[in-house]
Amino acid sequence: MFALKLDKKSAPTTDYSPSPSAFRGSQRMNEVFNKAKTWQLKRVYAEVSITAKPFFESKGFNVVKQQNVNIRGIELTNFVMEKNISP
Numbered sequence: 001m002f003a004l005k006l007d008k009k010s011a012p013t014t015d016y017s018p019s020p021s022a023f024r025g026s027q028r029m030n031e032v033f034n035k036a037k038t039w040q041l042k043r044v045y046a047e048v049s050i051t052a053k054p055f056f057e058s059k060g061f062n063v064v065k066q067q068n069v070n071i072r073g074i075e076l077t078n079f080v081m082e083k084n085i086s087p
Contacts (some may be wrong), residue, residue, distance in 0.1 A: 029059050033085055042086045049078050056081050 004063050036044050045064075048056050053063075061081040 008022055019046070025055060026059070033083075036053050036085055043082050045080065045082045047080055053079055053081070056083075061085065 032044060044061075046056060046061065047067075048061075056079075060085045064080040064082050066077060066079050069078055
């Protein structure tokens with residue numbers, strides 16, 4: 001599971017936790033898209049793990065860049081991804 005947090009003043013941020021089902025993730029993603037459209041945002045951004053990347057790609061996100069991040073001394077690869085939500 002993941003949580004996308006939208007902030008009208010800055011780029012949205014993302015957090016992740018283990019997912020009990022992809023359906024709940026899809027529902028949540030649709031809620032984020034609807035909120036972003038309400039705010040008239042043109043794009044939604046996310047920083048996603050290598051494990052979450054296929055899920056985000058299946059929802060129409062594209063990779064902006066690959067990056068390495070250090071979390072508690074462990075080097076991980078993640079991806080900055082974006083989805084255009086303009087009509």
